[in-house]
Amino acid sequence: MQGGADTEQEQEPSEDSAEELYENAPCGYLSTSPDGRIIKVNQTFLTWTGHSREALLGGKRFSELLTVAGRIFHETHYAPLLQMQGFVHELSLELVCADGRPLPALINSVQKKDALGRPRFVRTTLFNMTERKRYERELLLSRRKAEQLAQAKAALLATLSHELRNPLNAITAATRLLGMTPLSDKQAKYLRILGSASGNLLALVNDILDWSKIEAGRLSLEQREFSLRELLGDILNGQAARAEEKRLGLQTEFDERLPASLLGDPVKLGQILTNLVSNALKFTEKGGVKVSVALRSRDGDAYDLAFQVSDTGIGIPPDRLSAIFEEYTQANYDIGMKYGGTGLGLSISRKLVELHGSKLVVESEVGRGTRFSFHLRLKAVAKGAGVGTAPSGESSAQALRGLKVLVVEDNEVNTYVLARWFEHWGVSFDAVRNGREAVERLRQGGYELVLMDLHMPVLDGYDALKVIRQLPDERLRQLPIIAISASTRAWQESKVLASGFTDFIGKPFDEGVLFRKMARCTSREAPEAPAPPPEAALRASGAGEDSLVLAPDFSFTKLRQWAAGDARASSALARSSVQTLEQARLVLTAALKKGARDDYERACEALAGTLHLLEAHGLAAALRRARALFIGNAPDTARVQAAAFAIDWEVENLVGALVAIASEADA
Template identity: 50%
Template structure:
């Protein structure tokens, strides 16, 4: 009999509404047994897949509705995760519809258990993510198109920069040569305007190209060894001409304990300092510009250096300080009108420092000057010592006299400009038109340095440099090769080959930049070659008996080259190595006798750098044998003692050779002092 009770009718209505809500929900609902057998599905799920309810509830398992990869992922990831957590959320699967089409869904499943904890069934909610999948696909496609557009823009700018820089090289080079010629006053003014305009155009071009490279994400840090003091003095030497023109003093100050040899990216750091020094000189009418560097903190692995560029110039208003690091921003319109500039320099500096994990700060007062500072952490190069003596002046007019340079350049105008400056500085140079001729010339005659253009016929500068680096005798003291490049961007191939070059000079170059690079790399190479002339014969005499026994036991030349030809630094380096070897000799003995693998590995690691340079074949073999012996249980004591004896003999031989070298160099220095004293007497 049908009931007309109001409460019973309301309950039936609520049940019917819940069932309708379940069946017509915008998402799919299914219930499955623990093995995946479908026991309940809603109408939405059926409509998605095109099945009748009876087809799915006739023993079909949920896994059968998945793709092959989906089934594998369900068994290996979804099921174990569900058993551990009792639920899984936001898992993406592709369901296979009855017609074979795929439907991407997002799955959420929860276990339902009885009072005893036994799993009764799984309840799963599914969301159709077809629109989301299409949106993601469109995003990927849009990103790909954007990357292609960025790449096309970068390639276009690279090509255009090469085309623009080549004539700019001639304009700037010839205007500098004209400035040194005797001209009537009016023509001198014309030349001054030509120089100023071409330099401003070059600065603008460089800033735009650098900013574009950063926006394209094509700038990456490189790591190479550089000498801090000559590097900083070289940067200041390049800026000294502008400072002298304005009668502004330019100083470099080093704090105590600043290391000399570092590992880092001197090109990008140099770009930051050059920009800051250029701004400081530009905005200073009288007084001084100071570049100061000091140690903030350091350890055996690296050092944090603080750089500060201060001036006594016009200063910056306090309300403009937050905006000066923004692109295309100047402190005021009056500054732009009076001093020029694109407003990109400081923005580029900030981006370059961001690559180092650093940030620039500024302090300034109008009419009193400005101070820009930043700090970077750099690795200390192997064999580096802290020096407090000032570096030599790289702008000495006699620094390049007699320097032997090979110029590999196919552009006649560029050759003319280079030749004029090299002759003026007393450089002995030869010119070749392609990389193949450069390789042949280097084999015919010794050079202190090579200026290598990158784009030449027959053989380009990259391939020529690879061949030069593979020549016999290149390893102990690599020939300085400076790349001449008019391109603003390097492709993947070029970036991989960039480490072959000692340094880079962009075309068009400023005369002081060329002078500085030649003095920094070429003059030092010449000094080292001359220093080694007598030592090489002595070394050959000492190693003759060893060669008869199967080659020299070790070679000190590459190790001593860390001192860069500085006799006092070489004495200090040898003394440090002697103390290290004497200590490690005992430490290695204790580790071998105790069978302590960790201690043995630690002490051999301490010797890794000097041994890699000295290549002591007998010692390395003994260390390898000792490592194998202490790894084996029940090792023989006699074998350990034989290894210890060999290690001690080889380390003693190296120490004796280092001591002899120290005595020889110390005696030579004392002889030089005695000769000077005799002259004064």
């Protein structure tokens, strides 16, 4: 008997401890009968809810402790699930405490049955979600604040860019206008420096805007047809001069199984590859850089492509591999001091690759080189749409003569610049400073076209457009209105056109592009320039490219016709053409080095009028040859150098002949 009593005493503390653990567990416990009545509950649950044990065990149902929404969910989901599968896991419901406040809880229930399979009771475990919900709300609030901050930063940069691009518009346009006046050799040299510096500054502003749009998530991918061979050719052609200067090899490997035309975003893909190639050349002193594109797999018209840019440069230490993708970061201080740069290139490239749904991977060994790679999935296009075509001829200079235009612009310098071009084109115009004045002028009638800035005081361009389109005059609802803005990025152009504007042009604007858009919007399109003579057409086709024909191929007949026998006019046209050619050479070189195909195309379009005036078929063919150089097998360095030399040779011959004409007229 003594031993039995001792054993019973030894077991009592253990039983008491189990009960204590149940009562004070970190989670709530309750048990309910098959009909839902509460038959057992622990102290933790009572403490959370404030209910008394007597009140709950006196016939209270579990569903009665839920909010109205919780009761509905209990009847439609909880009870049927428990009945069908015998358990319910991870359900989020709100309980009503004794004082009426809600208590968020995570619920797990399991149905206990007897030997015959009949339900005996339901055991439910509850976790208090109050703190978790509070954390979730704080995280959500922090996320919203971060998004608002990013939007505010993007808005600030957009505003700053507008303020920067307005004076840049005046500088670049005034530079072009100044180039059309008689200049001394020293003045022409200063003007070339001014044009180059303003172009570089504009490129920097655009890069900062690109970064801000990536940060704000406002950059999206376009889908258009392009030639990957030609894109790689343009990029390597643009970097060839830098590679030659450092005596480095620059080559490409292109999988012959890839289609001629793909569907994607060539601008952003070109920006990625240009950044990687430029970065590789920057940190390579011996050896070379290699760009390769291989076909990993194919699924119908979808091609899985592997891109790789490798070099034999200084390499990156293992502990710095992850840091090089951070913005404004170099591998170390000494490298930043020696090679320069902001450290934005790789960060932008990584984000652009991620925008494609891929990942930029880096492998490197100090002293032996670095390899960047990424994969893209692009669709093939059955037939190309003429990518890489030559720039078309300029519309007739008389096409806009007599056109009546309303200019809505609050910047006097920009209005002055437009006025100078309108004088050349024979366009008459009136200018107002805000959207409200524009609406009043248009009500008076008489205008065939409106050029409207988007950002103005009193009434901006978007609001003014809405008012104009709602006026009762049907003619005003159909009136062509071209938006002018300091932002030329694709996402804004889409927004502008979706708002109801007829067309869009960015500042600083290209006068050739503005001319053509004004002509197109007012149905004043002029015929293209006459076809080049057979020998020029032969050169443009690429025949005999390995032995380039370098005979001068231009004529000043049209220049003399436009001067109408006036020696001063001949001199002015000749000097203007020299300025245009020299400036175009700088712009084209900068665009090629950057790998910016759109900038290259715009520069060719800006040069189209001069090519037409001088009948410079040789230079036009050289430009086309440089653009299409890498269509087909990868070219060797000699062919790249030959194409670049052909452009310089054609420009030098044109400049020399034009200087002679200007000198004769001055004499």
